[in-house]
Amino acid sequence: MVDSETQDVSSQKSESKLGMRHLMALIMFLATTVSYATRVSMSVGIVAMTSNNSYGYPVFDWPRSIQDTILSSFFWGYIVLQIPAGYLAGRFGGKYLMLVSMATTGVVNLLLPIAAIKGDYMAVCACRIVMGVAQGLLYPSLHGVLGHWVPVSERSRLGTFVYAGAQLGTIIELMTSGALSASRFGWPSVFYVAGITCIVWSIVWLIVGDSTPASSRWISKKERKYIEMNSGSNELGHGKMPTPWLSILTSLPFWAILLAHSGQNLGFWTLLTELPSYMNHVLNVDIKQNGQLSALPYIAMWLLSFFFSWLADFLVNRNIIRLVTSRRIFNTIAQWGPAVALLGLSYLPAGNLSLAVIILTVTVGLNGAHYVGFMLSHIDLSPNHASTMMGFTNGIGAIFSILAPLTVSFVVEDETSADDWRKVFFISVAFYFLANLFYLLFISADVQEWNDPKPSKPIEDGEKKVEDKNTEKNPEKNTNNVGEHKF
CATH class of the missing domain: 1.20.1250.20 (MFS general substrate transporter like domains)
Known part of the structure; x- marks a missing residue:
């Protein structure tokens, strides 16, 4: 056992440089950053949507109870797919579930201003519920991808880096949404920026992202071997397990x-x-x-x-x-x-x-x-x-x-x-x-x-x-x- 431990420690040190796993962590960090920013966007955006503005954008006369309903509607959808998403990510990998999650979130944000103008608060609630359902796919899929890509010795750092994007997304949204709402582009720009960002992320993920090192086109053989020897994940493939x-x-x-x-x-x-x-x-x-x-x-x-x-x-x-x-x-x-x-x-x-x-x-x-x-x-x-x-x-x-x-x-x-x-x-x-x-x-x-x-x-x-x-x-x-x- 001592010899195998020494071998594992040396194998960890041999791949301490930056590699594909770190790029994957960066992209997943951006996923949590963008996804949380879209959650928080309504908290700030709804204030602008119910306040007078100088640029002629629609103002909604929503009482406090309606505003609370809109803000909570995201979580109604968020619960729905958590367990199925975890099962599906375990069976088939997280790449395409994450893609669907972020792309859907992007499209919903782009449509939300039109939905609000045409369908009032009911349409806004529907958009937020759909967005919650879509984002319910994200965290279980992220966890599965992390399990396959991150060696034990780097798990705390890279895992925290990925999930800390949630706090950065909140910070960015709190500091920028107010300025966007007060600009000549008005409150719709809050949702347009969020939607475009999600779509851009989805394109990058489709090209670069993969569920496991074994399915990646971009990883070196040396790094793949290092990850598979030190992550504890199985190399059989998702559908067989x-x-x-x-x-x-x-x-x-x-x-x-x-x-x-x-x-x-x-x-x-x-x-x-x-x-x-x-x-x-x-x-x-x-x-x-x-x-x-x-x-x-x-x-x-x-x-x-x-x-x-x-x-x-x-x-x-x-x-x-x-x-x-x-x-x-x-x-x-x-x-x-x-x-x-x-x-x-x-x-x-x-x-x-x-x-x-x-x-x-x-x-x-x-x-x-x-x-x-x-x-x-x-x-x-x-x-x-x-x-x-x-x-x-x-x-x-x-x-x-x-x-x-x-x-x-x-x-x-x-x-x-x-x-x-x-x-x-x-x-x-x-x-x-x-x-x-x-x-x-x-x-x-x-x-x-x-x-x-x-x-x-x-x-x-x-x-x-x-x-x-x-x-x-x-x-x-x-x-x-x-x-x-x-x-």
């Missing part, structure tokens, strides 16, 4: 990821959708009036996520801690850190703008550690079925995203009552605490035995020799401690 549903659903580590994902979504969306109202009504601080203050928490999360990913890989690759220990540490930072900060914010005296913004920024910033926590655990457990598991946990997590504002509506009777709001924060704190506690107790970084399919027929002597040869080339496929023991 059945999904071990029973093994997945009876796996305690999988349930640890599911609960962590659900707790994250409830706490995070409560934080970002309801804290501005709390700060306005209770603390007398209107953070929405300042676009820079609104973007500051996202900037902190984006920057800190890179620091956390670098630190995680440094600690694991230098054998200072095991991979599973890294996942536990950073998931705790991501969930128990905001829980403590929320408690502090709930007892903050009114009118203290500086301290409120600092606490909010620290809270969201610490949450960036979840990219190297539970978000990558799907790939740790099973690179071959990461997309299926991601579709399942992201779908259930999306339900908790919708429950976040409903919880506030149910619990808060008086928006100016600090006591009512504390009940909301205590619910988020409890979910953060319990979800991460279960994760700490039951998560694993071992590649599970159900990652690779079992032979459907007895192995003949000739096949046995081929298997022995493959095992000799890639010894880590016959061990379940790739994550914990080797890295």
Whole structure:
């Protein structure tokens, strides 16, 4: 075992230079950036659509209830295809699912201004639902592609880099949508820019992107061999691999990821959708009036996520801690850190703008550690079925995203009552605490035995020799401690 470990370490060092996997990570980073920008575009665009302008663009007299319906309609569609998308990406690869997701998002954004003018808010809701359905394909597919393209030693850095695009997309949209809406091109330009960007990305992805290194035209043989030896994914191809549903659903580590994902979504969306109202009504601080203050928490999360990913890989690759220990540490930072900060914010005296913004920024910033926590655990457990598991946990997590504002509506009777709001924060704190506690107790970084399919027929002597040869080339496929023991 010592010899094989030495061999693996040397193989990792031999391909440390930039390669096709890094270009793939860059393109997928742009996918999350653009997709999240299109989600946020309506949050800013709807303000311009309901306000008078100097250029004669239509103004819609939508009450608050209609605006909230439009803003939430994206998530109605987003839930629909999560689990099917994970299954399809696991069976057939993520390339074309991602293409359909982004191209559809682009077309819908290009049509949305016309739909709003011709069909009012019902047509806008329909566009947002379709966009949600399309983007439901994206994250499960991304996870599956990452599982095949990213070696274990680079998983924290490249995985975080890809998913941190979501925060950058939010920052860009918050800072540019207002300017576009106020320009001579008006509020339609917000959606036209988003649509064109999605279409351009789709063209680049169609030419360059691939589900696996084995199907890529652009990768070198040396880099392909390096990735396949160090990612833990199977080289048989997608369509030949059945999904071990029973093994997945009876796996305690999988349930640890599911609960962590659900707790994250409830706490995070409560934080970002309801804290501005709390700060306005209770603390007398209107953070929405300042676009820079609104973007500051996202900037902190984006920057800190890179620091956390670098630190995680440094600690694991230098054998200072095991991979599973890294996942536990950073998931705790991501969930128990905001829980403590929320408690502090709930007892903050009114009118203290500086301290409120600092606490909010620290809270969201610490949450960036979840990219190297539970978000990558799907790939740790099973690179071959990461997309299926991601579709399942992201779908259930999306339900908790919708429950976040409903919880506030149910619990808060008086928006100016600090006591009512504390009940909301205590619910988020409890979910953060319990979800991460279960994760700490039951998560694993071992590649599970159900990652690779079992032979459907007895192995003949000739096949046995081929298997022995493959095992000799890639010894880590016959061990379940790739994550914990080797890295």
